[in-house]
Amino acid sequence: MKNITWNDVEILVVGAGTMGASLTQAYAQRGFNVGFIDISEKILKSAFDTINRELEIALQREIFSDSQIQDIKARILATTSYEEACQGKNLKLVLETATEDIEIKKQIFKKLDKLCAPNVVLASNSSSLDINILARETKRPDKVVWMHYFYPPHKNRAAEYAGTDNASPESIKTAARYMKLAKKIATPILSSRKGGAADVIFVSLLLEAARLVDEGFDIPSIEAAGKKAFNMPVGFLGLMDITGIPLGINTMYSFSDSSDPDDPFYKVYGNFFTPPDSYNKIMEEYVKAEDKSSVKWILEQEAKKEAKDFMLVDALKNRFLAVGFMTAAEVVEAGIIKMEEVDKLCQNAFLWEEGPFAIMNKIGIREVMKIVTERMELSHRKGINFPIPKLLISQSQKNEPWYL
Known part of the structure; x- marks a missing residue:
């Protein structure tokens, strides 16, 4: 040539x-x-x-x-x-x-x-x-x-x-x-709102993993819960280690930027995407480190451990699901993406076996609303916004599966 x-x-x-x-x-x-x-x-x-x-x-x-x-x-x-x-x-x-x-x-x-x-x-x-x-x-x-x-x-x-x-x-x-x-x-993507669709869902799940670290849950349980929620080979802390520490937190900074009160993204999510202390701390370590690859959520000794409390894993799994369900419904409600495209996008981008709407149908919409409401109440007790889309509330009231 x-x-x-x-x-x-x-x-x-x-x-x-x-x-x-x-x-x-x-x-x-x-x-x-x-x-x-x-x-x-x-x-x-x-x-x-x-x-x-x-x-x-x-x-x-x-x-x-x-x-x-x-x-x-x-x-x-x-x-x-x-x-x-x-x-x-x-x-x-x-x-x-x-x-x-x-x-x-x-x-x-x-x-x-x-x-x-x-x-x-x-x-x-x-x-x-x-x-x-x-x-x-x-x-x-x-x-x-x-x-x-x-x-x-x-x-x-x-x-x-x-x-x-x-x-x-x-x-x-x-x-x-x-x-x-x-x-x-x-x-x-049907709107020019920042973030598109996939990253709103995905980064919210990275954020949930970091918040669980902040709350003192052990890393093996957090990873096992993320894997179980979306049938993934790697949990969300592990994914942050693979994609790079700065990527998730930089997106969170942008998503939680309050400098423009008319920003359509901030109007919906408010402070929901504010990075927790654990993520700010690990980012500080990353900036200072000469060998950036040495800064990880999951250190070698943690990687060898396995989750032992299966009831805890199930409880944390529901937290991941609640966040994924909320953001998936919100990007549809906001006119960012058609509902039928969300599951395909998540399956292709994140290699999930099923998308969030299919998982909701499998669990049942009333149970979905229960775990989402519980997650909202926990957020509100901590002074963190957690918007439940009207689309999700309406579907729960009808008690019908999503038409996919």
């Missing part, structure tokens, strides 16, 4: 961290010429090392042949220069995956808007920030969209996409098309 130039690059990924590297690999594996950019050669080298390591694993598992891997690698370019990356003649889409800092992202979008051709669509992969803020930093708000991939995107097929308040139908179609060309199961 001939060496590509920046004029051949169709997709540009901004940010070469774990998500950016994986996303670059995902599109290169699907035949796209992809460029990626970050602030230092050291970061770019680390990204290439990650991609090479993942491709070597794919070779060993006979997913790709050696010649296919060489072709994938040949389709990837990297640079620290925005001027070089943005001015290729074939560039159609930019995917921003930078750190979850709105000020950093605003500067990136200003730069992209200035340097990219007018037809280029600019997308953010942000899991928690209001993309409308980024669109307002550009002179092309009609071409700014949200394209949210799930880690690791070179393996995980789930994805969400949405327009901003001013995005054109053509730009939204572009987002959907490029997700589908990457063989993603692309879920349309």
